[in-house]
Amino acid sequence: MTQIDASELQVDEIPAFPTQRSCPFHPPGEYAEIRQGDTPVRVALPSGRVAWLITAHDQVRQVLASPHVSSDRGRDNFPIRFKQPDPEITEKFKEFRPSLIGVDPPFHTRLRRSVITEFTVRRTRELRPRVQEIVDGAVDDLLESGKDGRPVDLVAKVSLPVPSMVICELLGVPYADHDFFQDRTATLISFKRAPEDGLKAFHDLGDYFRDLVARKEKAPTDDLIGRLIVAGRENGDHDSEELVGLAQLLLIAGHETTANMISLGTVALLEDPEQLRALREDPDTLMPKAVEELLRFFTIADTVTARTATADIEVGGITIRAGEGLIASGLAANRDPHAYPEPDSLDITRNARNHVAFGYGVHQCLGQNLARLELDIVYRTLFGRVPGLTLAVPAESLSYKDEALVYGINEVPVTW
Amino acid sequence: MRVIADREVCVGAGQCVLTEPDVFDQDPEDGRVLLLIAEPGKTYEDAVREACDLCPSGALSIAED
Ligand code: HEM
Ligand code: SF4
Numbered sequence: 001m002t003q004i005d006a007s008e009l010q011v012d013e014i015p016a017f018p019t020q021r022s023c024p025f026h027p028p029g030e031y032a033e034i035r036q037g038d039t040p041v042r043v044a045l046p047s048g049r050v051a052w053l054i055t056a057h058d059q060v061r062q063v064l065a066s067p068h069v070s071s072d073r074g075r076d077n078f079p080i081r082f083k084q085p086d087p088e089i090t091e092k093f094k095e096f097r098p099s100l101i102g103v104d105p106p107f108h109t110r111l112r113r114s115v116i117t118e119f120t121v122r123r124t125r126e127l128r129p130r131v132q133e134i135v136d137g138a139v140d141d142l143l144e145s146g147k148d149g150r151p152v153d154l155v156a157k158v159s160l161p162v163p164s165m166v167i168c169e170l171l172g173v174p175y176a177d178h179d180f181f182q183d184r185t186a187t188l189i190s191f192k193r194a195p196e197d198g199l200k201a202f203h204d205l206g207d208y209f210r211d212l213v214a215r216k217e218k219a220p221t222d223d224l225i226g227r228l229i230v231a232g233r234e235n236g237d238h239d240s241e242e243l244v245g246l247a248q249l250l251l252i253a254g255h256e257t258t259a260n261m262i263s264l265g266t267v268a269l270l271e272d273p274e275q276l277r278a279l280r281e282d283p284d285t286l287m288p289k290a291v292e293e294l295l296r297f298f299t300i301a302d303t304v305t306a307r308t309a310t311a312d313i314e315v316g317g318i319t320i321r322a323g324e325g326l327i328a329s330g331l332a333a334n335r336d337p338h339a340y341p342e343p344d345s346l347d348i349t350r351n352a353r354n355h356v357a358f359g360y361g362v363h364q365c366l367g368q369n370l371a372r373l374e375l376d377i378v379y380r381t382l383f384g385r386v387p388g389l390t391l392a393v394p395a396e397s398l399s400y401k402d403e404a405l406v407y408g409i410n411e412v413p414v415t416w
Numbered sequence: 417m418r419v420i421a422d423r424e425v426c427v428g429a430g431q432c433v434l435t436e437p438d439v440f441d442q443d444p445e446d447g448r449v450l451l452l453i454a455e456p457g458k459t460y461e462d463a464v465r466e467a468c469d470l471c472p473s474g475a476l477s478i479a480e481d
Contacts, residue, residue: 113428
């Protein structure tokens with residue numbers, strides 16, 4: 001077994017990550033090259049840190065399920081992708097108390113348990129009629145805005161409003177504040193933003209939720225935040241700051257991700273008329289599969305699944321040493337030919353359920369069933385109610401989010 | 417085939433329920449896995465194996481006896 005000692009390599013010999021996509025529908029070409037070796041490789045990140053990039057499907061699952069990895073962003077070697085030229089600002093980011101996604105067991109276990117009843121398969125299914133109403137309202141608005149035949153932006157009319165309204169109702173956040181939180185979220189996950197702007201976005205959202213939680217503490221409402229306050233008081237472990245962090249995470253994670261999947265999935269299906277026809281003819285059979293396949297194909301949160309090893313781990317013939325950072329690339333794993341025949345073609349009839357687009361291990365997406373529900377309803381309604389839906393510009397010329405932690409499309413002009 | 421579900425390990429992602437609702441459920445009280453059939457027969461074998469593979473937390477296993 002080859003052992004690579006980190007200290008023998010100079011940072012400038014290590015290939016830079018991320019690399020550029022040459023096609024908006026596919027990962028950067030380097031992913032396939034790296035995966036061919038079937039061994040994790042070291043990459044240099046814009047933050048100046050070095051991390052192991054893991055690309056094989058079985059290895060990505062292995063490390064994400066390992067008890068010897070940490071999600072704590074405050075660790076010295078955590079693979080941060082954002083440019084962080086100023087150590088003072090890096091320190092300031094550490095002042096934020098991380099929530100679910102950035103904490104380890106046993107604290108993670110307790111926090112996750114406090115909220116899983118809100119996201120069970122049954123609870124999510126009960127939301128179907130209300131989500132359908134929200135989607136119908138958004139599609140009405142789309143149709144109304146474009147009735148003079150001019151192109152309308154799908155992102156502004158459907159992709160962003162639907163998941164934002166759904167998560168607002170679930171949490172008990174006023175939807176009227178959507179411009180504010182959509183803007184701060186976009187800033188937070190952008191690689192182009194200045195570090196101090198990221199810090200400000202964090203502060204703004206924190207202040208917003210601190211105020212909201214304080215109001216609900218005075219008069220608990222029947223929504224997720226209200227219910228957690230009541231339950232926390234009953235168990236004697238109510239902690240305002242903890243709830244602020246959790247609510248903020250749920251809002252951020254709950255709208256931008258699903259919005260990008262709505263846009264990308266719609267564009268991909270419009271570009272593939274044959275599969276779209278089949279889907280329109282038999283949505284009951286094909287839609288659940290199509291949703292999983294689109295999640296696999298795009299894997300929009302490719303590198304969110306980053307960790308630091310807390311003990312030596314053997315993976316793919318090398319040893320990742322305790323203290324080293326790693327990125328378990330969901331996108332590379334989901335295009336692994338050992339896991340999926342012809343991985344680079346979109347095939348809505350395949351069983352893609354073992355994809356890692358929602359991660360794997362104890363941090364696997366808490367909102368996955370809600371995301372599935374929203375995608376199912378949006379694609380059904382959009383393609384069902386707007387038979388003539390077409391892109392107003394070629395798919396290649398759309399503006400894709402290459403500079404963000406979560407992949408997506410900025411604007412999708414459509415006509416019908 | 418006997419299914420073992422470790423409720424201490426379960427993270428409530430619900431993959432098992434999506435795969436085979438006849439065998440798996442989530443406790444409405446705490447969101448964690450509940451076994452509806454402890455010894456599912458042949459009809460459920462494939463689905464149960466798929467659920468064990470999909471379960472992200474390692475809470476599910478099969479005891480062959
Ligand atoms: C298509 C949409 C979505 C995608 C692709 C996605 C992807 C992911 C991924 C990859 C992770 C794992 C991160 C890690 O392992 O470090 C994750 C975690 C998480 N997601 Fe999602 N997500 C989506 C929608 C949602 C929605 C709608 C919500 C909220 C309602 C949500 C809430 C969360 C939370 C709270 C976590 C952290 C869970 C934990 O650490 O235990 N996500 N998501
Ligand atoms: S799939 Fe695993 S983690 Fe998810 S609910 Fe079932 S047993 Fe629990």
